Amino acid sequence: MKFSSKIDRCQLSPIRKFAPYARAAEKAGKKIYSLNIGNPDIATPSAYKEALRSYDAATVGYGPSEGLEVYLNAVMSYYDVKLGVKLEKGEVIATTGGSEALCIAANALLDEGDEIICPEPFYPNYSTFVTIPGGRICPMPTTPENGYRYAVREHVEACINEHTKAILVTNPGNPTGCVLTEEEMRIMLDVAKEHDLFLVCDEVYREFVYDGSPLRSALQYEGYDQNLIIVDSVSKRFSACGARVGVLISKNMEFMHHAMKWCQARLCPPTVDQIAAAALYTVDEHYFEMVREEYKRRRDTMVSRLQAIPGVQCKMPDGAFYLMATLPVDDADKFQMWLLTEFEGDATVMFASGEPFYATPGKGKNEVRLAYVINCDAINGAMDVLERALREYNNK
Ligand SMILES: Cc1ncc(COP(=O)(O)O)c(C=O)c1O
Incomplete structure (x- = not known):
């Protein structure tokens, strides 16, 4: 049996393809900081x-x-x-x-x-x-x-x-x-x-x-x-x-x-x-002001923490709730797999690896997209993990 050439040309989403590994890590008792997906923790009105x-x-x-x-x-x-x-x-x-x-x-x-x-x-x-x-x-x-x-x-x-x-x-x-x-x-x-x-x-x-x-x-x-x-x-x-x-x-x-x-x-x-x-659509303007303020705090926290990690580069985004960061790794996909299956400790981090965000071949391999959709304490926890993980990954 054959599948369409169109579906063959598609890939799994970099935002979701590691989910089975994350579920396994979670089952094994690991806390997962989910920075891979724009699924905010802010309460629905x-x-x-x-x-x-x-x-x-x-x-x-x-x-x-x-x-x-x-x-x-x-x-x-x-x-x-x-x-x-x-x-x-x-x-x-x-x-x-x-x-x-x-x-x-x-x-x-x-x-x-x-x-x-x-x-x-x-x-x-x-x-x-x-x-x-x-x-x-x-x-x-x-x-x-x-x-x-x-x-x-x-x-x-x-x-x-x-x-x-x-x-x-x-x-x-x-x-x-x-x-x-x-x-x-x-x-x-x-x-x-x-x-x-x-x-x-x-x-x-x-x-x-x-x-x-x-x-x-x-x-x-x-x-x-x-x-x-x-x-x-x-x-x-x-x-x-x-x-x-x-x-x-x-x-x-x-x-x-x-x-x-x-x-x-x-x-x-x-x-x-x-x-x-x-x-x-009946919620008032105050709701949006609160939410915007919250995302702004999260953005500022994530950017300042990332910029302090050796070898990591990112710019301050103006809108939405994501940023692209360059990591000191050769392949973000491999690093993600390592984070979910080999990295030791009680917590790990998920991100969306960068390559599928590009149509130009070869681009984005050492980039990741991070979503600042978790609160500032959690972002700080995630950045602690990321900093230690990068150190250990590069000293293997
Ligand atoms: C740019 C963009 N467009 C569209 C969507 C689709 O969102 P939904 O189908 O949940 O409305 C997303 C979801 O992350 C997105 O980031």
């Missing part, structure tokens, strides 16, 4: 659980393919009140997380051999979403020295060729924390429009910018409606990753019509979770 508790329909039935009205209204109201963006019915489709929104966009846009431009390092699941419909990521290299900035017209245009269908950006960025300035966002939108491309903006980290600047969305820029596709989600915004509720937004009705073919085939996103996700 109680509105979510209250909505779940008060759900009393006799039957948990299918909902509409575009999503439940209560959830769509909550999303549209958030865009209106917080961002000044008016969305109409039909311009918003509820999805099973931002992940499904990305998957739908990739399948609606890409044919065999098509390319999508993406700044690298990028969220590694993009590779899978793009590869399954037959596409490939055309990487736009960035460097830590340059703050991972990528919105330079000539650089973006140099990646465009006859196979290019779209540009995909994460703003604020995972894994780099790079946040586009207003001018940079305008450049990305202009390039997309001038070259007749879609700009897929993954804005699931919108709330997490640490310099006090107002919330931003590409949707706030007028004149780009036909080119723009937005991916959004409750996962990070409300620390509700397990809800699996997101949204796909576009004012391009032809795109939304094609997206709906997929949506009707997959029937609907989770019914009860959409109701609870709608309740999340």
Whole structure:
């Protein structure tokens, strides 16, 4: 029997592939500091659980393919009140997380051999979403020295060729924390429009910018409606990753019509979770301020601890809740395996090894992505472990 060449080209996620080894280490009594995955420990607002508790329909039935009205209204109201963006019915489709929104966009846009431009390092699941419909990521290299900035017209245009269908950006960025300035966002939108491309903006980290600047969305820029596709989600915004509720937004009705073919085939996103996700949109601004402050403390703690470890390099990220770090090892994957299977002590650390965050061969081998989603005490504990582990690993 044979498998598809497309699935053959995909890899397991660097964020999750070590999970079986971590479970075994945990069973053996080891504490695991999970810096590999953006699954925050911050409590989900109680509105979510209250909505779940008060759900009393006799039957948990299918909902509409575009999503439940209560959830769509909550999303549209958030865009209106917080961002000044008016969305109409039909311009918003509820999805099973931002992940499904990305998957739908990739399948609606890409044919065999098509390319999508993406700044690298990028969220590694993009590779899978793009590869399954037959596409490939055309990487736009960035460097830590340059703050991972990528919105330079000539650089973006140099990646465009006859196979290019779209540009995909994460703003604020995972894994780099790079946040586009207003001018940079305008450049990305202009390039997309001038070259007749879609700009897929993954804005699931919108709330997490640490310099006090107002919330931003590409949707706030007028004149780009036909080119723009937005991916959004409750996962990070409300620390509700397990809800699996997101949204796909576009004012391009032809795109939304094609997206709906997929949506009707997959029937609907989770019914009860959409109701609870709608309740999340009732939390007040104070919640976001508290959460932002907390992530900022975590970021500062992690960066200062990492920068004090000999041979480790990292930059201060501006947004989201990740950073890329270079470690004094030849292969981060091997180091991770050693940390989970051979490293002695009562605790160990998980990270996401860097190579799959790049499409350019050979890049990222000695890099890791770290998520500052655990509290400052835990981050300090993790950094103690990492520092000792690097010393022992390099003295083997
Ligand atoms: C950049 C980015 N986009 C999308 C997602 C998908 O999130 P979800 O499917 O939980 O909404 C993630 C998750 O980590 C992410 O980092």
